[in-house]
Amino acid sequence: MVKITLENLTKTFGEVKAVDNVNLEIKDGEFMVLLGPSGCGKTTILRMIAGLEKPTSGKIYFDGKVVNDFEPKERNVAMVFQEYALYPHMSIADNMTLCLQVDKIPKEEIEKRLKFVSQLLQIDKLLHRRPPELSGGQQQRVAIGRAIIRNPSVFLMDEPLSNLDAILRVAMRAELRKLHEKLKTTTVYVTHDQAEAMVMADRVAVLKDGKLLQVDTPKNIYDYPVDRFVAEFIGSPRINLFSCRVVRRGSRMLADALSFSIRLPPKVGASLRKMKAKEVTVGVRAEDVIVLPKMERGAIEGRVYFFQQMGNLGYVDIDMGGGVKLTAAVDPDFCFRGGEKLFVKFNEKNLKFFDVKSGRLIV
Numbered sequence: 001m002v003k004i005t006l007e008n009l010t011k012t013f014g015e016v017k018a019v020d021n022v023n024l025e026i027k028d029g030e031f032m033v034l035l036g037p038s039g040c041g042k043t044t045i046l047r048m049i050a051g052l053e054k055p056t057s058g059k060i061y062f063d064g065k066v067v068n069d070f071e072p073k074e075r076n077v078a079m080v081f082q083e084y085a086l087y088p089h090m091s092i093a094d095n096m097t098l099c100l101q102v103d104k105i106p107k108e109e110i111e112k113r114l115k116f117v118s119q120l121l122q123i124d125k126l127l128h129r130r131p132p133e134l135s136g137g138q139q140q141r142v143a144i145g146r147a148i149i150r151n152p153s154v155f156l157m158d159e160p161l162s163n164l165d166a167i168l169r170v171a172m173r174a175e176l177r178k179l180h181e182k183l184k185t186t187t188v189y190v191t192h193d194q195a196e197a198m199v200m201a202d203r204v205a206v207l208k209d210g211k212l213l214q215v216d217t218p219k220n221i222y223d224y225p226v227d228r229f230v231a232e233f234i235g236s237p238r239i240n241l242f243s244c245r246v247v248r249r250g251s252r253m254l255a256d257a258l259s260f261s262i263r264l265p266p267k268v269g270a271s272l273r274k275m276k277a278k279e280v281t282v283g284v285r286a287e288d289v290i291v292l293p294k295m296e297r298g299a300i301e302g303r304v305y306f307f308q309q310m311g312n313l314g315y316v317d318i319d320m321g322g323g324v325k326l327t328a329a330v331d332p333d334f335c336f337r338g339g340e341k342l343f344v345k346f347n348e349k350n351l352k353f354f355d356v357k358s359g360r361l362i363v
């Protein structure tokens with residue numbers, strides 16, 4: 001197992017800066033997920049760790065040793081790609097052990113490793129078959145097994161589940177996580193799927209436009225996003241965001257959304273006064289929008305825009321007036337009709353406030 005440190009890591013392709021001065025420490029035995037939209041630089045970082053790309057500047061350390069000039073083989077890493085890249089004419093056993101045969105590992109040791117890994121991944125009954133005879137999930141296990149059998153110090157995984165159907169993808173998330181708990185190998189996993197990151201990661205590194213925005217546990221990133229982009233990218237359905245004017249009424253500072261207003265926490269109000277901000281972006285997640293059947297003190301009136309009944313989940317889109325629409329999580333057994341009046345309260349302790357210009361969280 002290896003601790004990986006990225007120090008001021010930068011990669012440019014011509015005039016395009018794919019990775020922009022990234023600093024990140026991946027702990028020994030950690031499952032780190034690099035998360036972000038297409039083009040954010042996550043795969044480029046993975047390829048630089050693997051040695052498939054050379055950094056334009058910055059350093060990569062394995063256990064404190066600079067490996068920038070090490071060839072991929074010298075780094076003892078194993079990479080699992082989005083495409084399984086299995087040899088269709090070879091048996092599963094030969095696909096998994098080819099790298100060991102090339103390295104001239106003794107036959108007895110190869111057989112020992114093959115038995116262990118195939119049983120671990122529950123593909124020991126498939127070793128005589130060829131890849132075209134396997135399902136997508138089975139082929140994915142073979143690709144992972146081919147990486148494990150080398151006993152690498154680091155696993156690098158580039159969207160390995162994206163070619164699987166939705167049901168199998170969910171099942172394989174659990175299998176990969178259980179596998180990591182058994183092997184304890186340092187793992188860097190790339191994905192654009194925030195649900196995948198939330199379920200699998202010890203920590204998540206969120207990237208955008210080559211820059212590292214936030215590194216933390218999935219729960220902390222969900223609860224305390226560093227900026228508006230992270231808040232929107234993490235969570236399903238997306239966080240509700242709406243702009244408000246900052247107004248003072250007596251001793252109170254309010255976020256005024258025209259049809260309703262929200263009292264600003266003292267620290268947020270003080271920060272906005274210091275910034276001389278006239279506007280603020282308010283964020284509230286669907287589970288923190290509380291729908292009431294009748295008017296209560298402090299509640300806000302709205303009307304049903306659209307209701308989604310999704311089996312054990314329900315979401316209602318609410319038109320609050322003034323151009324503000326909110327999505328609320330509700331009991332799926334409720335029945336909401338378009339245009340129906342309802343009332344809303346917020347779980348105020350979970351409201352988030354973002355600077356309109358920078359998008360940064362105001363705390």
